Amino acid sequence: MKHNVLLIRPTIQPNGVAYLEENSHVCYAPNGQKETLIRYINENQTEAVITRSEQIDKEIMDACTSLKVIGQHGVGLDNIDVQEATRHKIKVLNVPDGNYISVAEHTMAFILALSRSLRINDCSVRKDAWYSRENRYTMEVCQKNLLIVGLGRIGRAVAKRAKAFGMQVMAYDGFVTKEDMEKIGVEKIDRLEEGLKRADFVTLHVPLTKETHCMMSAEQFRSMKDSAYIINMGRGPVIDEEALVQALENNEIAGAGLDVLSVEPPRADHPLFSMDQVIFTPHIGGDTREAKMRTSELLSKSIIDVLDGQEVYNWVNKF
Numbered sequence: 341m342k343h344n345v346l347l348i349r350p351t352i353q354p355n356g357v358a359y360l361e362e363n364s365h366v367c368y369a370p371n372g373q374k375e376t377l378i379r380y381i382n383e384n385q386t387e388a389v390i391t392r393s394e395q396i397d398k399e400i401m402d403a404c405t406s407l408k409v410i411g412q413h414g415v416g417l418d419n420i421d422v423q424e425a426t427r428h429k430i431k432v433l434n435v436p437d438g439n440y441i442s443v444a445e446h447t448m449a450f451i452l453a454l455s456r457s458l459r460i461n462d463c464s465v466r467k468d469a470w471y472s473r474e475n476r477y478t479m480e481v482c483q484k485n486l487l488i489v490g491l492g493r494i495g496r497a498v499a500k501r502a503k504a505f506g507m508q509v510m511a512y513d514g515f516v517t518k519e520d521m522e523k524i525g526v527e528k529i530d531r532l533e534e535g536l537k538r539a540d541f542v543t544l545h546v547p548l549t550k551e552t553h554c555m556m557s558a559e560q561f562r563s564m565k566d567s568a569y570i571i572n573m574g575r576g577p578v579i580d581e582e583a584l585v586q587a588l589e590n591n592e593i594a595g596a597g598l599d600v601l602s603v604e605p606p607r608a609d610h611p612l613f614s615m616d617q618v619i620f621t622p623h624i625g626g627d628t629r630e631a632k633m634r635t636s637e638l639l640s641k642s643i644i645d646v647l648d649g650q651e652v653y654n655w656v657n658k659f
């Protein structure tokens with residue numbers, strides 16, 4: 341008998357949908373609101389649900405006894421109460437290797453865009469301010485210090501690319517040894533402040549946890565050089581946004597590249613929007629065509645495998 345899988349509109353990529361439709365009975369929830377999900381899961385006796393950023397919490401798990409698997413279409417699991425899933429014996433799967441190359445490339449795009457003030461230069465051409473270039477100094481990234489906070493899959497892919505640009509790469513990650521870092525030509529930093537003091541660019545690639553929540557706050561921004569840039573590719577709340585606004589207003593740092601914000605989508609009058617030295621993207625670091633297709637394929641296959649009782653490499657809450 342085919343298993344019941346619930347997809348939330350807008351769904352995953354067509355290759356993943358096609359695989360699921362071939363191998364299971366697929367139902368579609370029109371949106372990811374809690375009441376909608378509870379209703380659709382129960383009405384369809386759903387065994388597996390695929391989420392992207394939709395919250396799957398205790399209330400849903402308590403209300404939906406048919407649920408056996410939650411599939412995260414991506415890496416970060418902060419939208420799923422994983423502890424509660426374990427208590428309910430619900431398997432949580434993610435796709436750790438679907439989009440790390442895309443996120444690393446996006447990080448490099450931010451580093452290069454910030455170092456050459458691409459946003460400000462683009463505006464000056466459009467606004468008939470060609471010669472404003474005379475008052476602007478941009479910089480090479482070669483020989484500059486990059487601090488990677490969180491040297492996991494994405495952090496390592498960034499290190500490799502930054503080294504190809506001639507950058508000196510340091511990393512702060514208590515879970516990776518000095519020896520492992522040395523093997524890939526990265527200097528281990530034991531205290532975050534030590535790395536922040538030396539860095540010309542700081543890029544965040546940690547998951548959102550109790551420890552990483554607001555790990556970049558007023559004190560950390562004060563430790564940075566006033567010529568340095570911060571990039572956030574992890575999760576918005578890793579940065580204390582009020583402290584970032586203050587740091588930029590006080591010229592404690594030079595600028596920021598933000599793919600993620602503490603509230604997404606942000607409110608239209610967000611104080612960072614008036615700052616020319618900040619560039620934004622709408623949480624698309626991992627959203628290239630290649631990464632989306634890869635993620636959809638890997639997740640849909642592993643969902644069917646796990647429902648069929650097979651071992652899968654991406655089951656994160658082993659019980």
Ligand SMILES: NC(=O)c1ccc[n+]([C@@H]2O[C@H](COP(=O)([O-])OP(=O)(O)OC[C@H]3O[C@@H](n4cnc5c(N)ncnc54)[C@H](O)[C@@H]3O)[C@@H](O)[C@H]2O)c1
Nearest residue numbers: 416490491492493494513515545546547551573574625626
């Ligand atoms: N912007 C995007 O589109 C996008 C896409 C994919 C992932 N992400 C985010 O990037 C994060 C990292 O992804 P990954 O695949 O590299 O994960 P990963 O698990 O491979 O790496 C995370 C690293 O962070 C380290 N870490 C954890 N807590 C830390 C702490 N307190 N201090 C320092 N280091 C710490 C871990 O040791 C690990 O090496 C994800 O959790 C997700 O939130 C964002």
